[in-house]
Amino acid sequence: MDVRRLELLRELAERGSVTEVARATHRTPSAVSQQLRILEREAGLPLTEKAGRGIVLTDAGRALARSATDVAVAISRASALWDEFRNDPTGEVSLATFPTGGQMLLPGTIRRLDAVGGLILHASDRDPESDDFPGLTADFDIVLAHTASPAATNWPAHELAAVKLMTEPLDIALPPGHPLASKELLDPEDLIGERWIGVPWGYPFERTIHDISAAAGSPMNVVQRFGDTRVTEAFVAAGLGIAILPCYTAGGAYRSEIVLKNLRGVVAERHIFALMRPDRAERLAVRTVVDALRAEADAVVAANEHRNPPRA
Amino acid sequence: MDVRRLELLRELAERGSVTEVARATHRTPSAVSQQLRILEREAGLPLTEKAGRGIVLTDAGRALARSATDVAVAISRASALWDEFRNDPTGEVSLATFPTGGQMLLPGTIRRLDAVGGLILHASDRDPESDDFPGLTADFDIVLAHTASPAATNWPAHELAAVKLMTEPLDIALPPGHPLASKELLDPEDLIGERWIGVPWGYPFERTIHDISAAAGSPMNVVQRFGDTRVTEAFVAAGLGIAILPCYTAGGAYRSEIVLKNLRGVVAERHIFALMRPDRAERLAVRTVVDALRAEADAVVAANEHRNPPRA
DNA sequence: ACGTCCATGTAGGGACTCTACAGCGACGCC
DNA sequence: GGCGTCGCTGTAGAGTCCCTACATGGACGT
Numbered sequence: 001m002d003v004r005r006l007e008l009l010r011e012l013a014e015r016g017s018v019t020e021v022a023r024a025t026h027r028t029p030s031a032v033s034q035q036l037r038i039l040e041r042e043a044g045l046p047l048t049e050k051a052g053r054g055i056v057l058t059d060a061g062r063a064l065a066r067s068a069t070d071v072a073v074a075i076s077r078a079s080a081l082w083d084e085f086r087n088d089p090t091g092e093v094s095l096a097t098f099p100t101g102g103q104m105l106l107p108g109t110i111r112r113l114d115a116v117g118g119l120i121l122h123a124s125d126r127d128p129e130s131d132d133f134p135g136l137t138a139d140f141d142i143v144l145a146h147t148a149s150p151a152a153t154n155w156p157a158h159e160l161a162a163v164k165l166m167t168e169p170l171d172i173a174l175p176p177g178h179p180l181a182s183k184e185l186l187d188p189e190d191l192i193g194e195r196w197i198g199v200p201w202g203y204p205f206e207r208t209i210h211d212i213s214a215a216a217g218s219p220m221n222v223v224q225r226f227g228d229t230r231v232t233e234a235f236v237a238a239g240l241g242i243a244i245l246p247c248y249t250a251g252g253a254y255r256s257e258i259v260l261k262n263l264r265g266v267v268a269e270r271h272i273f274a275l276m277r278p279d280r281a282e283r284l285a286v287r288t289v290v291d292a293l294r295a296e297a298d299a300v301v302a303a304n305e306h307r308n309p310p311r312a
Numbered sequence: 313m314d315v316r317r318l319e320l321l322r323e324l325a326e327r328g329s330v331t332e333v334a335r336a337t338h339r340t341p342s343a344v345s346q347q348l349r350i351l352e353r354e355a356g357l358p359l360t361e362k363a364g365r366g367i368v369l370t371d372a373g374r375a376l377a378r379s380a381t382d383v384a385v386a387i388s389r390a391s392a393l394w395d396e397f398r399n400d401p402t403g404e405v406s407l408a409t410f411p412t413g414g415q416m417l418l419p420g421t422i423r424r425l426d427a428v429g430g431l432i433l434h435a436s437d438r439d440p441e442s443d444d445f446p447g448l449t450a451d452f453d454i455v456l457a458h459t460a461s462p463a464a465t466n467w468p469a470h471e472l473a474a475v476k477l478m479t480e481p482l483d484i485a486l487p488p489g490h491p492l493a494s495k496e497l498l499d500p501e502d503l504i505g506e507r508w509i510g511v512p513w514g515y516p517f518e519r520t521i522h523d524i525s526a527a528a529g530s531p532m533n534v535v536q537r538f539g540d541t542r543v544t545e546a547f548v549a550a551g552l553g554i555a556i557l558p559c560y561t562a563g564g565a566y567r568s569e570i571v572l573k574n575l576r577g578v579v580a581e582r583h584i585f586a587l588m589r590p591d592r593a594e595r596l597a598v599r600t601v602v603d604a605l606r607a608e609a610d611a612v613v614a615a616n617e618h619r620n621p622p623r624a
Numbered sequence: 625a626c627g628t629c630c631a632t633g634t635a636g637g638g639a640c641t642c643t644a645c646a647g648c649g650a651c652g653c654c
Numbered sequence: 655g656g657c658g659t660c661g662c663t664g665t666a667g668a669g670t671c672c673c674t675a676c677a678t679g680g681a682c683g684t
Contacts, residue, residue, distance in 0.1 A: 003315045004672095006390060018631060031673050033632050043394050053630050053681050060397045067390035074386040078318060078379035082355050085372045316641095330662060343642050345663055365650050365661050 003075070005039040006068040008032060009047065009057075013065035014138050017054050024138070069159070072279035083284035090118045091285035096136045097144035098128045100229060100249045101272055105144070105165070108296040109289070116292075119285055129200050129227050134160060134275060141286050142293075143275040148204040150271050161281035163274040163290055166297035170208055170268040171247040171260040173232075175239040181259045188216035188265050195241035197232045198222035205244050208268050212244075215266050233258060246270060248304050272297065315387070317351040318380040320344060321359065321369075325377035326450050329366050336450070381471070381590060388594035395596035401428065403597035407435040408448045409456035412541060412561045413584055417456070417477070420608040421601070428604075431597055441512050441539050446472060446587060453598050454605075455587040460516040462583050473593035475586040475602055478609035482520055482580040483559040483572040485544075487551040493571045500528035500577050507553035509544045510534035517556050520580050524556075527578050545570060558582055560616050584609065 011021040018036070022029040040047045047061035057065065083089060097106065102125050113119050126136060133145040134155050144165075147153050155162065172191070174181050180190055191212060198220075199205045213220045223241060226232045229250070232243045237257035247260055274290050281287070323333040330348070334341040352359045359373035369377065395401060409418065414437050425431050438448065445457040446467045456477075459465050467474065484503070486493050492502055503524060510532075511517045525532045535553060538544045541562070544555045549569035559572055586602050593599070 001391065003387065019629085027672095028674055029631065030633080030675085034672080037632085044398050044400070045394075050631085050680090053628095055631070060394070063397065064390065064394055067386075067393045071383070071386040071390055074379075074383040075315065078376065078383055079313065081379045082357075082372070082376055085375065086356050088356070331660085339641095340643055341662065342644085342664080346641080349663085362649090362662085365659095367662070 001042050002039070003071060005035050005042075006064070006071055008035050009039060009061065010065045010068040010072065011138075012036065012048075013057055013062060016056075066159075069278060073282055076279040076282035080282050080284040080287070088118070089116065089284045089288040091283070092120045092122060093142065093283075093285050093289045094140045095121060095123045095142040095144065095289070096126050096131075096133075096140040097123065098133070098146060099125050100246055101144040101146060104168075104246075104249045104300060105272075105293060105296050108299065109292045112292040112295060113289065116288065119288060121289060127227070128203060137275050137277045137280075141276065141280045141283070142289060144272065144293075145275050146204055146270045146272045148207040148270055150273075152207075155275065159278070161276045161278045163276075163281075163294070165272045165274055165293055166301050167269050167271050168249075168301075169247045169262070170205065170244050170270060171250060172263050173236045173243045173245045173250055174259045174261060175236055175242075176257060176259055177239070178242070178259070180242075180261065183261065186261045186263050188212050188263070191220065191242070192216050192218045194221065196220050196222040197224045197226060197235045197241040197243040199232075200225050200227050203227065204270055208244055208266070211266050211268075212263070244268065248300055313354050314351070315383060317347050317354075318376070318383055320347050321351060321373065322377045322380040322384065323450075324348065324360075325369055325374060328368075378471075384591035385594055388591040392594050392596040392599070400430070401596045401600040402430045403595070404432045404434060405454065405595075405597050405601050406452045407433060407454040407456065407601070408438050408443075408445075408452040409435065410440045410445070410458060411437050412558055413456040413458060416480075416561045416612060417584075417605060417608050420611065421604045424604040424607060425601065428600065431600060433601060439539070440515060449587050449589045449592075453588065453592045453595070454601060456584065456605075457587055458516055458582045458584045460519040460582055462585075464519075467587065471590070473588045473590045475588075475593075475606070477584045477586055477605055478613050479581050479583050480561075480613075481559045481574070482517065482556050482582060483562060484575050485548045485555045485557045485562060486571045486573060487548060487554075488569060488571055489551070490554070490571070492573065495573065498573045498575050500524050500575070503532065503554070504528050504530045506533065508532050508534040508536075509547045509553040509555040510537045511544075512537050512539050515539065516582055520556055520578070523578050523580075524575070556580065560612055 008021060008025070011024060012018070012032075015021050015024060018029050018032050021027075022032045025032070036048065043060070043064065045060050046058055047064065048055040048057055083091075095106075102123065106123055110121060110123075113121060126133070133143055136143045137160060146168075150164075172180075172186055180186060183190070196209065198209060209220055209222065224235060226235070229245060232245065233250070233254040235241055236243050237254040245260070250258065250260055274293055276286065276290075281290075320333060320337070323336060324330065324344075327333050327336060330341050330344050333339075334344045337344070348360065355372070355376065357372050358370055359376065360367040360369055407418075414435065418435055422433060422435075425433060438445070445455055448455045449472060458480075462476075484492075484498055492498060495502070508521065510521060521532055521534065536547060538547070541557060544557065545562070545566045547553055548555050549566040557572070562570065562572055586605055588598065588602075593602075
C-alpha cells in the first residue's frame with residue numbers, strides 16, 4: 001500500500017534487523033517497528049517472526065520486500081527522468097572500492113567527472129578480507145568489486161545491478177634475476193617448486209593459483225599470504241618468492257625491481273564490476289559516474305594493450 | 313519524488329483539468345493545485361502552463377506523467393502480490409460496457425465470479441455513440457469495447473492495457489421471406505440495391521458496410537441508422553430492410569422473425585476487448601474478473617461454433 | 625543473577641495535507 | 655461593456671500521520 005513502508009520492509013530484508021534499518025534511515029527503532037506493524041496489519045498476514053533477540057522475515061515478508069524493489073526502481077527511474085529534463089546530473093554519489101581498483105580507476109574517473117561538473121563523488125576503499133562487497137551496496141551507491149570468474153560468484157544476481165567495467169589480465173611477478181625472467185611466456189609447469197607469495201584465503205587470486213596447480217599437476221607452495229599488493233611486491237622485489245598480480249596495477253614503487261610475465265595455458269584474469277542496488281543504478285548521477293568509470297576502464301585497457309599487445 | 317503527487321500529475325495528464333482531478337480523487341481543487349505547485353518546485357521546471365481558463369501540461373509534465381504510470385504499475389503489482397499471498401481477490405471492480413457486449417458476456421461472467429465469492433462487480437452500460445470508450449478507463453477499472461479492426465483503432469496502445477476477449481462474426485440479417493433467405497452464403501454483390509438499416513456514423517459496423525460496398529463495387533443504400541440493435545431487429549423483422557448484426561447476440565426477441573446469413577468475400581467481424589489502465593490491470597481482483605470474462609467469451613464462442621460450424 | 629541487546633509499546637510534539645473561503649483572470653452571453 | 659460563470663490559486667486553520675523520547679520486556683552471555 002504505502003510506498004515508504006514498503007521501502008522500510010525492503011531495508012529490513014537487506015539489513016536484517018530493526019535497529020540497523022533505523023540507523024540506515026535515520027530513525028529510531030521505535031518508528032521502524034511501528035511502521036512495520038502497520039504494514040503487517042494492512043497486509044493481513046505476518047511478515048516477520050521473532051528469532052532470538054531479533055526478528056526474521058517470513059516467506060510472505062520476503063516476497064513483498066522483493067516487489068518493493070520494483071517500486072523503488074520505478075520511482076528512481078521517474079526521478080532520473082526529470083533530472084534528464086533539467087540536464088542536471090547533480091547530486092552526491094558514494095562509492096566503495098577494493099584498493100587496487102580505486103588506484104587504477106578513480107583518479108581518471110574523477111577527472112572525467114570534473115569535466116562535467118556539479119557532481120560530487122565520495123569514494124572510500126574497503127578491506128577485501130573483512131568486507132562483504134555485495135552487502136556494501138546497502139550503504140554505497142556504487143561498489144567496485146572483482147572476481148576471477150563472474151559465473152562462480154555468489155552475488156544475488158537479480159537483486160543487484162552489475163555493470164562490467166573491464167577484464168584485467170593477471171601476470172606472474174618475478175624478481176629481475178630470476179631464472180624464468182628470460183622466458184617470453186611462462187607455462188604452469190615452470191612454476192613447480194617456486195615459493196609463492198599468495199593472498200589470504202578467499203581472495204579472487206586464490207582461485208587462479210589453484211587453477212595453476214591443476215594445470216601444472218602439482219600443488220603450489222604458498223609460503224606467505226598478503227592482502228595488500230604493496231607487501232607482496234616488496235617480497236617479490238626482495239627475491240623472497242613469486243606472486244600473481246593484476247598486470248595494470250602491478251609494480252608501483254617496485255616497477256623497476258619486478259618482472260611481469262604472461263602465463264599461458266591458464267585463464268588468469270580478474271573481472272571488475274560496478275555493483276549497485278537496482279534502484280540506485282537508475283539515478284542519473286549514479287549512471288553518470290558509471291559511464292565515467294566505464295570510459296576510464298576502457299582507456300586503461302587501451303593504454304596497456306598499446307604497451308603490451310594482446311597475447312595469443 | 314513523492315508518489316502521491318506523481319499520481320496527481322498522471323490524473324491531470326488523463327483528465328486535463330485541476331477540477332476534474334479534484335473530483336476524481338475526492339479532493340478540493342485547491343488541494344490539487346497546491347500539490348502540483350509543490351511538485352513543480354521539486355521538479356525545478358514548469359510542468360503546466362495556462363491555456364485560457366484552464367491549464368495544460370508542458371512536454372516535461374507529460375513525460376513525468378508517463379513515468380508515473382510505471383510507478384503506479386509497480387505499486388499495483390506489489391499490492392496484487394500480497395493479495396495473492398492471502399489468496400484473497402476481494403474488492404470492488406467497476407466495469408463499463410457497450411450494450412450488446414454486456415448482454416452477451418456479463419450474466420455468465422457474474423455467475424463465474426459468484427462461484428469464487430467475495431468479489432463485487434459493479435457493471436454499467438454506456439452509449440457507444442456519446443462516450444469515448446478508451447477515456448472511460450479513467451473512471452472504470454475495466455472497459456469493454458469493440459472494434460472492426462484492432463490495427464486501425466486510435467487507442468493509445470502503450471497507455472492502456474488491452475486484453476482480447478473474442479472475435480465475433482458479423483452476419484447479414486434478413487426478413488424470413490426475403491429472396492436471399494434461401495441462399496446458403498451471401499456474396500457482396502447480392503446486396504446491391506437492398507435497403508440497409510445501418511448504424512450511426514462512427515460505429516464499428518460502419519466500416520464493414522463500407523468494405524461490403526467496396527467488394528460489391530457499388531455503394532450500399534443506408535436508409536435508417538440506429539445505435540440500438542433492438543430497433544434494427546424490429547425493422548428487419550418488419551421487412552423494412554436488411555442489416556449487419558453481431559451473430560452471437562442477434563435475434564433476441566425477434567429470433568424467429570429474422571434470418572442470419574454468413575457473408576463471404578469480406579472480413580465481417582468485430583473484436584471485443586477489455587481495456588484497462590495498466591496499473592488497474594495489475595490488481596488481483598481486476599485480473600480475476602478479466603479471467604472470468606475470457607472464460608465466458610470462450611464459452612460463448614464454443615456454444616455458437618457448435619450451433620453454427622465455422623465457415624470456410 | 626545481572627548487564628546488554630533488541631524489539632516494542634505509550635504519550636506528545638511537529639510536519640504535512642486537506643478543507644473552507646476568497647480573489648482573480650478568461651470566456652461568453654446579452 | 656457589464657455581468658455571470660468557470661477554472662485556477664492563495665491563505666488560514668484543523669485534522670491526521672509519523673517521528674522522538676522514554677519505558678517495558680524477552681533473549682542471550684557472563
